[in-house]
Amino acid sequence: MNNDEILRPADSVTRRSFMHGAARTLLGLGTMPLLSRLALAADGTAVASAPVLGPATARNVIYLYMSGGMSQIDTFDPKPGADTQGPTGAIGTNVDGIQLSEHFPLLAKQMDKVALINSMTSNQGAHAQGRYLLHTSYELRGTIQHPSFGAWLNKFGGRNNPTLPGHVAIGGSGSITSRGFFESEFAPLPIGDPTKGLAHSQLAKGVDDKTIDRRLARLKKMNAAFRKKFNNDKVKAYDDIYDEAVKLMRSSDLAAFDISQEPDAVRDAYGRDRFGQGCLLARRLVEHDVRFVEVVLDGWDTHNENFEAMEDKCPVLDRALTSLLVDLDTRGLLEETLVVVATEFGRTPEIKIDRNGRDHFPKAFSALLAGGGVRGGMRWGKTDPSGNEVIDDPVSVQDLNATIGSALGLPLDHTVFSPSGRPFTVAHKGKPVRGIFA
Numbered sequence: 476m477n478n479d480e481i482l483r484p485a486d487s488v489t490r491r492s493f494m495h496g497a498a499r500t501l502l503g504l505g506t507m508p509l510l511s512r513l514a515l516a517a518d519g520t521a522v523a524s525a526p527v528l529g530p531a532t533a534r535n536v537i538y539l540y541m542s543g544g545m546s547q548i549d550t551f552d553p554k555p556g557a558d559t560q561g562p563t564g565a566i567g568t569n570v571d572g573i574q575l576s577e578h579f580p581l582l583a584k585q586m587d588k589v590a591l592i593n594s595m596t597s598n599q600g601a602h603a604q605g606r607y608l609l610h611t612s613y614e615l616r617g618t619i620q621h622p623s624f625g626a627w628l629n630k631f632g633g634r635n636n637p638t639l640p641g642h643v644a645i646g647g648s649g650s651i652t653s654r655g656f657f658e659s660e661f662a663p664l665p666i667g668d669p670t671k672g673l674a675h676s677q678l679a680k681g682v683d684d685k686t687i688d689r690r691l692a693r694l695k696k697m698n699a700a701f702r703k704k705f706n707n708d709k710v711k712a713y714d715d716i717y718d719e720a721v722k723l724m725r726s727s728d729l730a731a732f733d734i735s736q737e738p739d740a741v742r743d744a745y746g747r748d749r750f751g752q753g754c755l756l757a758r759r760l761v762e763h764d765v766r767f768v769e770v771v772l773d774g775w776d777t778h779n780e781n782f783e784a785m786e787d788k789c790p791v792l793d794r795a796l797t798s799l800l801v802d803l804d805t806r807g808l809l810e811e812t813l814v815v816v817a818t819e820f821g822r823t824p825e826i827k828i829d830r831n832g833r834d835h836f837p838k839a840f841s842a843l844l845a846g847g848g849v850r851g852g853m854r855w856g857k858t859d860p861s862g863n864e865v866i867d868d869p870v871s872v873q874d875l876n877a878t879i880g881s882a883l884g885l886p887l888d889h890t891v892f893s894p895s896g897r898p899f900t901v902a903h904k905g906k907p908v909r910g911i912f913a
């Protein structure tokens with residue numbers, strides 16, 4: 476049976492299964508997460524013209540996503556003395572006039588590095604919708620999937636390290652970050668457990684470099700025959716991902732994924748939990764010029780037993796975030812790395828007494844920025860004494876994303892067209908908060 480006969484009857488799902496199987500068996504690449512992107516073959520997208528990047532204060536982003544809706548009053552916008560505060564105390568910081576909740580004693584000593592935004596506001600109060608808006612700047616629609624921020628950065632700004640992925644997502648589900656309608660090369664590389672490195676990145680037993688080169692050449696020949704006959708652009712995307720996987724596998728920078736190389740004292744400082752180790756991995760990746768790394772900390776959906784949950788989750792964030800800021804600063808990386816702490820919405824100032832919890836609250840919540848040209852030791856925006864209303868300098872989700880994009884020099888007004896011909900921009904009319912930059 477020739478190549479045409481093999482490929483002619485295959486629909487897209489069967490063809491995808493064949494290609495993925497070829498990677499595992501013919502090429503000996505195992506099930507490297509990079510190859511899970513075979514299911515995301517390119518749809519094609521168009522840019523109105525070549526983007527012109529502006530001046531940048533940051534090269535890379537470490538984005539810490541607090542999944543579930545983090546309570547602002549119990550973290551970064553305490554209201555001591557108000558009925559809405561509940562049992563969580565407030566503490567001073569090394570910056571006059573800025574307080575945090577008592578759960579952040581380590582971060583309190585580093586607030587001179589941080590710009591705190593206490594006036595975030597959104598119109599999306601459900602998890603899926605809020606999560607999607609935060610990551611893409613667009614409302615969730617059933618007819619299109621928009622790119623998340625890491626995909627925009629790599630689409631416009633390119634990679635800093637040609638042998639490593641430009642966009643890595645640590646923890647969380649694959650639905651949080653996405654290439655959207657961009658080409659498959661802009662999809663995030665998912666890492667589930669940061670302590671295990673990049674899974675299946677070694678050649679299978681009995682497969683050497685010559686063997687993989689020979690098999691890859693044979694597979695490309697088959698793809699070329701299929702593409703010539705059926706003019707299917709998705710096959711080229713498969714070729715590109717195979718090339719990318721082999722290039723990564725042979726790169727000396729693959730060691731960036733191995734946090735076991737770090738001293739025990741450093742690993743302990745970040746915390747031996749998955750989030751802490753994920754933040755450490757993020758530091759290692761930006762050291763190797765990975766442009767956008769997202770680390771997810773779940774568990775902030777505190778409808779019930781909010782204050783018990785805060786005692787559990789906040790110290791994890793406090794330890795890891797503080798260690799990350801100090802570590803980046805010590806290594807001279809904080810000036811070029813923008814650290815973001817964000818969540819999809821906040822939680823009600825009103826305490827639900829029957830459940831001892833707080834419900835969804837998109838009207839007013841907080842975010843945090845540090846490094847990457849940000850002016851530390853400041854607070855932007857303000858909520859009223861109860862925390863129910865933004866009363867000064869409101870910042871929308873799109874504004875936050877525009878602020879991140881501005882720090883990276885991304886062209887905020889540059890238009891990209893989806894395959895259906897619809898125009899989109901990186902922050903969808905958001906305006907950067909320029910006052911937080913030095």
